[in-house]
Every structure is written in structure tokens, then in C-alpha cells.
Amino acid sequence: MSTAAPLLELDGLVKHFPVRDALGRRRGAVRAVDGVSLAVPEGSVLAIVGESGCGKSTLGRLALRLIEPDAGTVRFAGEDLGALSPRALRARRRDMQLIFQDPFASLDPRMTVEDAVAEPLRLHGIVPRAKERERVAELLARVGLRPEHARRWPHEFSGGQRQRIAIARALASGPRLVIGDEPVSALDVSVQAQVINLLQDLIRDLGLTFVLISHDLAVVRHVADRVAVMYLGRIVEEGPAEAVFAAPRHPYTRALLAAVPGQGRAAAPPIEGDVPSPIAPPPGCRFHPRCSFAEALCRELDPELAGGAAHRAACHLQDRLPPAVAPAEADTGGERLRRLQSFFRAGPAQQAPAATGTTEAQPEPSGASA
Numbered sequence: 001m002s003t004a005a006p007l008l009e010l011d012g013l014v015k016h017f018p019v020r021d022a023l024g025r026r027r028g029a030v031r032a033v034d035g036v037s038l039a040v041p042e043g044s045v046l047a048i049v050g051e052s053g054c055g056k057s058t059l060g061r062l063a064l065r066l067i068e069p070d071a072g073t074v075r076f077a078g079e080d081l082g083a084l085s086p087r088a089l090r091a092r093r094r095d096m097q098l099i100f101q102d103p104f105a106s107l108d109p110r111m112t113v114e115d116a117v118a119e120p121l122r123l124h125g126i127v128p129r130a131k132e133r134e135r136v137a138e139l140l141a142r143v144g145l146r147p148e149h150a151r152r153w154p155h156e157f158s159g160g161q162r163q164r165i166a167i168a169r170a171l172a173s174g175p176r177l178v179i180g181d182e183p184v185s186a187l188d189v190s191v192q193a194q195v196i197n198l199l200q201d202l203i204r205d206l207g208l209t210f211v212l213i214s215h216d217l218a219v220v221r222h223v224a225d226r227v228a229v230m231y232l233g234r235i236v237e238e239g240p241a242e243a244v245f246a247a248p249r250h251p252y253t254r255a256l257l258a259a260v261p262g263q264g265r266a267a268a269p270p271i272e273g274d275v276p277s278p279i280a281p282p283p284g285c286r287f288h289p290r291c292s293f294a295e296a297l298c299r300e301l302d303p304e305l306a307g308g309a310a311h312r313a314a315c316h317l318q319d320r321l322p323p324a325v326a327p328a329e330a331d332t333g334g335e336r337l338r339r340l341q342s343f344f345r346a347g348p349a350q351q352a353p354a355a356t357g358t359t360e361a362q363p364e365p366s367g368a369s370a
């Protein structure tokens with residue numbers, strides 16, 4: 001997959017949000033994204049992981065050009081989005097969609113499901129008005145909902161069903177790139193597995209390029225081809241998902257894995273202290289105050305991403321660290337997730353009776369679970 005040409009290329013992206021005092025005077029800046037370069041091959045899934053506040057959402061918005069970078073470029077299918085006129089950018093938007101974390105907030109409560117899903121069709125003139133209803137029904141079917149759901153209102157649906165509606169809306173314009181910003185973290189865990197299954201099916205069937213922003217390593221491990229680990233506005237490690245999970249090269253990645261209960265701790269001490277302020281990141285390596293391997297060099301020199309094109313880390317010590325302990329499947333929650341997924345794929349009828357319960361396999365409006 002990584003041999004495919006990049007559909008999305010981020011180069012040197014910077015976004016600093018000004019911090020002002022009570023009188024409106026500028027008193028510094030939150031360095032939310034501070035020099036990020038990444039390429040996402042067409043048809044692949046890139047996960048962006050990291051602690052809260054490290055800049056994942058800001059990076060996702062920059063990638064879709066929903067916010068303007070202070071520096072750097074975003075290229076989509078080889079085209080510099082910053083060089084497009086507002087009109088050309090609007091037209092380009094049909095190829096790039098965002099799924100938000102909270103389907104309760106992302107759907108307009110005053111729009112029926114049909115209107116919500118049809119809106120992008122109208123905006124981009126995708127089907128003639130007479131074909132709209134048919135197309136909405138197809139999109140709803142694609143996400144596991146029924147045509148009659150089209151006439152209902154968002155509040156009549158459970159969280160998982162609303163996220164399905166939001167996904168149908170995101171797919172309506174026929175995007176090539178979808179960014180999911182924590183698309184399942186607001187959902188109940190059993191519903192999470194179903195929505196992940198759905199996303200995986202859609203990625204495969206539609207050949208989507210997908211950027212998954214997530215702090216849930218079990219989900220990431222299951223879905224991603226490549227993983228980029230963010231810390232204080234920077235990518236500190238990037239590589240194939242298998243390699244990053246089995247042999248993390250950056251102490252921060254090791255610490256993230258170690259923070260999941262039951263990880264091998266000898267070579268991956270748990271993370272210490274709080275994330276430093278993104279207004280004044282530490283000098284040298286930004287992770288050094290929390291890193292148990294840090295040396296004098298780490299306090300002085302900011303490391304570049306290095307180590308080969310396939311798997312890179314921004315760590316001076318990456319070749320000298322003790323071997324990382326490969327995370328056990330069960331420890332990251334992967335086993336739990338896999339069991340849930342096979343349960344929902346097979347359907348409750350084929351499972352042990354104890355495993356049955358209300359699911360979203362046959363979504364029902366209002367009153368259905370989660």
C-alpha cells in the first residue's frame with residue numbers, strides 16, 4: 001500500500017494560536033502544530049495518535065484546509081490547496097470529508113436524516129433533484145440503515161446510529177479522503193466495534209484514503225496501515241502500524257504503549273508527569289523532561305525524524321535503547337475488540353447465548369441501545 005502515490009502530502013505545517021491577556025494583548029502562542037510533514041498513500045489508513053492536546057485535531061483541520069496554516073503546504077492529489085481560489089477549494093471539498101467525534105453535535109437537530117445526507121449532494125450538484133431520494137436511500141443502506149429512517153430526526157436515533165448517519169453524510173459527496181477525528185470514542189464500546197467494522201468495510205469497498213485521529217491504541221492497531229505519533233505539536237514517530245506496535249523506536253511511543261494496562265514495563269517505563277505547556281515547549285527534545293532515557297544531548301538538541309523512510313523516530317537514542325517488549329495483543333485491548341468484531345459480524349444468532357444482547361445489527365430509531 002505504501003507504494004501508492006500519496007493522495008495527501010503535508011509539508012512543514014505550522015499552526016500557532018495566539019494567547020492574549022484580558023486586554024487583548026498578545027502574550028504568546030499555543031504551538032498546536034509545529035512543523036509537521038507527512039504523506040498518506042492513496043488507499044491507505046494513517047492513524048494519528050497522542051495524548052490530549054498534542055495537536056491531532058488541529059492537524060486534521062489543517063489537512064482539510066478547514067483552518068489556514070501559519071506556514072507549510074497541504075497537497076491533495078498533487079495540488080497545493082493553499083494556491084486554490086476559495087471557489088476552487090469549495091469544489092475540492094467534495095473529495096475530502098471529516099467525521100467528527102460527537103455525532104450529537106455534528107448533525108443539525110432541525111434537519112431530517114434525508115436532508116442531512118442530501119445536503120452535500122445538493123451543495124456539489126452530485127445527482128439531479130429527482131434522483132436524490134434514491135441516492136440517500138443507497139447511502140443509508142451502505143451504512144446499515146433503512147430507507148424509512150430518512151424521514152426521521154437525529155434525536156430519534158442512538159449514538160451509534162447517529163454516527164452512521166454522519167458517515168453517510170460524509171460519503172455523500174464521494175470523497176477520496178476521509179478524516180475521522182476520534183470517530184468512535186464517544187460511543188459505547190460494543191457500538192464502537194460495529195462502527196469500526198463499518199468504517200473498515202467502507203475503506204476497503206470504496207478504496208478510501210483514511211486518516212484516523214485516535215487515542216485508542218486498540219482501535220488504531222486494528223485499523224491502521226501506518227501510525228504517526230504526535231507529541232507537543234510534532235510527529236515523534238511514524239511507520240508501519242505493525243512495526244510501531246512491535247518495536248516502537250521513540251520512548252514516548254513506548255510510554256504510550258506502557259500506559260495500557262499489562263504492557264512490558266522493563267523497557268518501557270510508564271510515562272511520568274504532565275504534558276508540558278504547548279506555549280513554551282521544553283528546549284532540545286520536547287519529550288526529555290518525561291523521558292527516563294534522556295541524556296545531556298537530549299536537553300540541548302532538538303532531534304529530527306530519522307531512521308529510514310519506512311519507520312522514523314525523532315530520538316537521538318533510538319538505536320541505543322534497550323529492546324522494547326512487544327505488546328501482547330490482549331494488553332492493548334486488541335483481543336477484546338477482535339472478539340466484539342467477530343461477534344457483530346457473525347450476528348448474535350451464531351454466538352453463545354450468553355453473548356447476546358441488544359445490538360445495532362438491525363437499527364431501530366428511538367429507544368434502541370447506545
Ligand SMILES: Nc1ncnc2c1ncn2[C@@H]1O[C@H](COP(=O)(O)OP(=O)(O)OP(=O)(O)O)[C@@H](O)[C@H]1O
Nearest residue numbers: 017030032050051052053054055056057058059278
Ligand atoms: N482555536 C483554538 N484557539 C486556541 N488554542 C487552540 C485552538 N484549538 C486548539 N487549541 C490548542 O491547541 C492545542 C492542540 O489542540 P488539539 O485539539 O489540536 O489537540 P488534540 O491532540 O486533538 O487534543 P484532544 O484529543 O483533546 O482533542 C491545545 O493546547 C489546544 O488547547
